[in-house]
Amino acid sequence: MTQTLTPDSLTPNGLTKLAYQTFQQSKQVFGFAHKMLSTQFLNALSPTKRNEPNPLNPEMLQAIQSRIDDLLTADWQDAEDGVYPKSALFENRWDDFFRYYPELWVDLPKIWDRATNKRHQDFSAGINTDGYPAYYVQNFHHQTDGYFSDASANMYDLQVEVLFNGTAAPMRRRILAPLKQHLSQMPLFPDISPQPLKVLDIACGTGNSLTLINQAMPEVSLYGVDLSPAYLRKANENLSNIKSNIPAQLIQANGEALPFVDEFFEATTSTFLFHELPAEARQNVINEAARVTKPGGVFVICDSVQKVDTPEFAPLMENFPAMFHEPYYRNYIDDDLVARLKAAGFTEVETYNYFMSKYWVAKKPAA
Numbered sequence: 001m002t003q004t005l006t007p008d009s010l011t012p013n014g015l016t017k018l019a020y021q022t023f024q025q026s027k028q029v030f031g032f033a034h035k036m037l038s039t040q041f042l043n044a045l046s047p048t049k050r051n052e053p054n055p056l057n058p059e060m061l062q063a064i065q066s067r068i069d070d071l072l073t074a075d076w077q078d079a080e081d082g083v084y085p086k087s088a089l090f091e092n093r094w095d096d097f098f099r100y101y102p103e104l105w106v107d108l109p110k111i112w113d114r115a116t117n118k119r120h121q122d123f124s125a126g127i128n129t130d131g132y133p134a135y136y137v138q139n140f141h142h143q144t145d146g147y148f149s150d151a152s153a154n155m156y157d158l159q160v161e162v163l164f165n166g167t168a169a170p171m172r173r174r175i176l177a178p179l180k181q182h183l184s185q186m187p188l189f190p191d192i193s194p195q196p197l198k199v200l201d202i203a204c205g206t207g208n209s210l211t212l213i214n215q216a217m218p219e220v221s222l223y224g225v226d227l228s229p230a231y232l233r234k235a236n237e238n239l240s241n242i243k244s245n246i247p248a249q250l251i252q253a254n255g256e257a258l259p260f261v262d263e264f265f266e267a268t269t270s271t272f273l274f275h276e277l278p279a280e281a282r283q284n285v286i287n288e289a290a291r292v293t294k295p296g297g298v299f300v301i302c303d304s305v306q307k308v309d310t311p312e313f314a315p316l317m318e319n320f321p322a323m324f325h326e327p328y329y330r331n332y333i334d335d336d337l338v339a340r341l342k343a344a345g346f347t348e349v350e351t352y353n354y355f356m357s358k359y360w361v362a363k364k365p366a367a
């Protein structure tokens with residue numbers, strides 16, 4: 001989405017678009033600058049040989065920029081089309097940014113130490129990992145305490161923001177248009193008192209996708225599950241100010257065994273979960289999503305791109321598990337989620353890509 005000044009730029013809408021482009025560009029610059037400075041900082045701190053990522057050639061960098069441009073164009077267009085208000089494009093948790101950004105720097109040497117010494121199950125004293133699936137007890141992304149502490153939950157969104165140069169929200173927002181379109185076609189129980197539509201976000205983390213769903217559809221009743229109590233506490237904090245008559249219901253649960261009766265939700269969603277699951281757990285979560293989604297309902301997934309869609313990004317995808325601790329990513333990028341969704345009972349499955357993300361819109365047949 002390149003910035004070009006035309007007479008239209010001077011209309012209120014043109015100025016809003018320019019402001020959005022500038023906002024996103026400053027996030028990109030910030031993300032690049034942070035990554036460059038942190039590399040220099042770590043080199044100064046510990047000049048030993050590092051596991052350097054494969055360098056990216058200029059064509060690849062250009063391809064990345066062009067995909068970011070396409071993503072931001074789609075984001076603006078969906079706002080123009082009324083999928084969500086334009087004000088949603090500018091939302092940023094500035095309080096958290098100023099509070100936790102310095103902690104990112106304090107945490108960096110610990111991350112570096114764990115990464116260099118390949119300590120992938122290293123948690124602070126007092127953290128209890130009993131009862132969690134073994135695959136989950138990891139320092140994903142070399143994060144201090146994995147998903148097990150409030151400190152990790154407080155820094156998570158900032159870390160993702162830096163990693164994706166400010167495109168995490170635009171990538172997550174790409175689930176909203178198909179979700180809204182499918183929900184608008186669901187019958188609203190005309191024979192009994194009208195009930196709000198219910199949407200479940202599986203592995204809701206700190207509540208990002210639920211917040212975005214609320215911005216697009218404030219009338220929808222929101223549910224979220226996650227295995228991490230700390231991330232759910234953060235989600236609760238983040239969702240406490242949303243405009244909704246019904247507070248979001250957040251429950252600690254494994255996506256592989258959802259604590260809901262069959263066919264309870266008009267729609268289910270999940271963002272950035274599947275690449276962090278082993279293959280069998282991926283299928284279990286999909287089976288559960290199929291079970292709790294009503295006939296005629298939809299399951300919308302957003303996760304990392306896969307090899308089959310973007311072979312040209314193979315070097316990037318190979319860098320990812322090498323630089324960040326992502327033990328199931330290599331298996332994920334070759335996994336056929338369409339086959340898994342169909343095995344679980346979803347029939348029509350549509351897929352599409354934006355920037356580093358892939359989306360699956362899976363429909364459960366009407367009864």
Ligand SMILES: C[S@@+](CC[C@H](N)C(=O)[O-])C[C@H]1O[C@@H](n2cnc3c(N)ncnc32)[C@H](O)[C@@H]1O
Nearest residue numbers: 147203204205208226227228231254255271272
């Ligand atoms: C990469 S984060 C994504 C969080 C959020 N969906 C987002 O878009 O920011 C992965 C999340 O999945 C959760 N998680 C991983 N395995 C899970 C499982 N089996 N059941 C429920 N949550 C799980 C983690 O606790 C974490 O919050």
